[in-house]
Amino acid sequence: MLFLLSGPSGVGKGTVRKALFKKEPHKLLYSISATTRKPRRGEVDGRDYFFTTKSKFEEMINAGQMLEYAQYVDNYYGTPKNWIDDQREQGNDVFMEIEVNGAMQVRAKVPDAILIFLLPPDLMQLRNRLELRGTESDEVIDERLKTARQEILMMTNYDYAVVNDKVDRAVKKVQTIIDAERLKAKRLANGYMKILEV
Known part of the structure; x- marks a missing residue:
């Protein structure tokens, strides 16, 4: 399977992905x-x-x-x-962490990819996270928040949405999504058809 984690800049995609990959066994390739x-x-x-x-x-x-x-x-x-x-x-199973525009390109080319949208609890917390980075001016942060609003509207193009209020909680939700996708009957059916020689 191809899992894809996406969301606005500053939402914590990298932090959640790294925490997920520290959990063993995750059985994912980055x-x-x-x-x-x-x-x-x-x-x-x-x-x-x-x-x-x-x-x-x-x-x-x-x-x-x-x-x-x-x-x-x-x-x-x-x-x-x-x-x-x-x-x-x-x-x-491959795991990608990319921006929203890239995610939409993947959706068009790989319809069976599982897209997970990572959300901030609210836009004020997203602003705080961007400010804490200390790498961008207020004007750049304002532009990123404007883009984030547009990206959040695209959330309906995803299969799942996870609020990143606490990293551990977000990681558990992402892991739950991965586990549920691996247990879908249609995914298991192919292996059993071979066993039953159907």
Whole structure:
């Protein structure tokens, strides 16, 4: 299966994903993105990102080999479709953490992906989280909140919604969604059809 965690900037996607992956056994593979930016100190190709050139990335876009992608500050970031397809064919469940626009690209290309929308308890708490980062001006934060309002309206395109009021509680809800999806009869049926030789 392909699980996708998405939501507005500052909602805590990375924090929830990291906490989920610390729980054992989670049996999930974290999706590795490709990027055209240079590796930062300590980053390893094929573990942190697939580092590539701009021309190669654009070739992959034109060949339909990117599941989703975006451009930020003159660099591309995106998910190679072949890597996701290979992992799923091997029976691995893959977990992605991406922005809302990327999630909508995935929804269009992988209809059976399970999309989880992470919500802030309210917009004031989202503002507080963005301010606590200390990395952006008030104008940038205002713009992010404006975008967040628009993204929250897109929540109905997702399969599930989880409020991130406390990280542990949000992680438990995401894990519950994963467990429930793994127990769906239609997913188990294929294995049993082979056993019964139907």
